[in-house]
Amino acid sequence: AQSVSQHNHHVILSEAASLELGCNYSYGGTVNLFWYVQYPGQHLQLLLKYFSGDPLVKGIKGFEAEFIKSKFSFNLRKPSVQWSDTAEYFCAVNAKETNDYKLSFGAGTTVTVRA
Amino acid sequence: GAGVSQTPSNKVTEKGKYVELRCDPISGHTALYWYRQSLGQGPEFLIYFQGTGAADDSGLPNDRFFAVRPEGSVSTLKIQRTERGDSAVYLCASSKQGLHTEAFFGQGTRLTVV
Numbered sequence: 364a365q366s367v368s369q370h371n372h373h374v375i376l377s378e379a380a381s382l383e384l385g386c387n388y389s390y391g392g393t394v395n396l397f398w399y400v401q402y403p404g405q406h407l408q409l410l411l412k413y414f415s416g417d418p419l420v421k422g423i424k425g426f427e428a429e430f431i432k433s434k435f436s437f438n439l440r441k442p443s444v445q446w447s448d449t450a451e452y453f454c455a456v457n458a459k460e461t462n463d464y465k466l467s468f469g470a471g472t473t474v475t476v477r478a
Numbered sequence: 479g480a481g482v483s484q485t486p487s488n489k490v491t492e493k494g495k496y497v498e499l500r501c502d503p504i505s506g507h508t509a510l511y512w513y514r515q516s517l518g519q520g521p522e523f524l525i526y527f528q529g530t531g532a533a534d535d536s537g538l539p540n541d542r543f544f545a546v547r548p549e550g551s552v553s554t555l556k557i558q559r560t561e562r563g564d565s566a567v568y569l570c571a572s573s574k575q576g577l578h579t580e581a582f583f584g585q586g587t588r589l590t591v592v
Contacts, residue, residue, distance in 0.1 A: 367520070369520075397580070399583075405585075406481075406482075406583045406584060406585045406586065407521075407569070407571075407583040408583075409580050409581075409582075412580055453520050453521070455520075464509070464526075464573070464579070464581075465511060465523045465526050465534060465537075466511075466513075466521070466523065466581065467523070468513075468520030468521045468522070469520050470518065470519050470520050471518075471519070471520050
């Protein structure tokens with residue numbers, strides 16, 4: 364079974380600061396990788412995903428993530444955050460070899476952006 | 479509606495009671511998932527349906543939990559003899575079948591067992 368570790372529980376930063384959230388997974392096979400975001404009072408939404416190909420993927424709202432296979436990592440980055448990026452961020456993986464694609468999530472990182 | 483719909487949005491029940499949580503997936507999505515999210519944690523997988531059948535129920539914590547999807551669309555998660563530890567947000571997600579697909583989540587049902 365897969366497991367996901369997110370390094371930061373809560374990150375506080377000012378507008379225009381750069382953001383990087385760590386994500387590491389544990390699984391011996393090949394995986395699909397995802398970052399989901401949950402804005403206050405809203406449902407989980409997909410920020411970006413990696414299935415194959417270029418390990419640097421770009422998502423919505425200026426976010427990007429890089430898959431480093433040798434490090435089992437899929438860190439999320441944004442060069443300049445806005446107040447509206449305040450949300451909870453979840454890294455998730457599923458295994459390519461299985462047929463059900465169920466997601467294993469990390470515990471999440473709460474990001475607070477101060478104006 | 480365009481998204482995954484879950485009802486009720488909030489449910490308060492007494493310990494020992496039976497509850498049903500409903501999920502209406504995006505039209506045309508054959509895959510449906512239930513997850514449970516406890517405070518401070520990420521969602522945890524409960525059960526996966528492909529069409530009408532439960533293809534993977536390995537995440538159900540015990541036999542008090544059961545889910546159905548009789549017509550391959552709406553699904554109901556059923557919890558018998560609720561316990562305070564069942565309090566959590568129950569999330570439903572749906573997706574198209576296939577490897578390179580993403581799951582779309584509903585708003586969740588917040589279950590509180592008192």
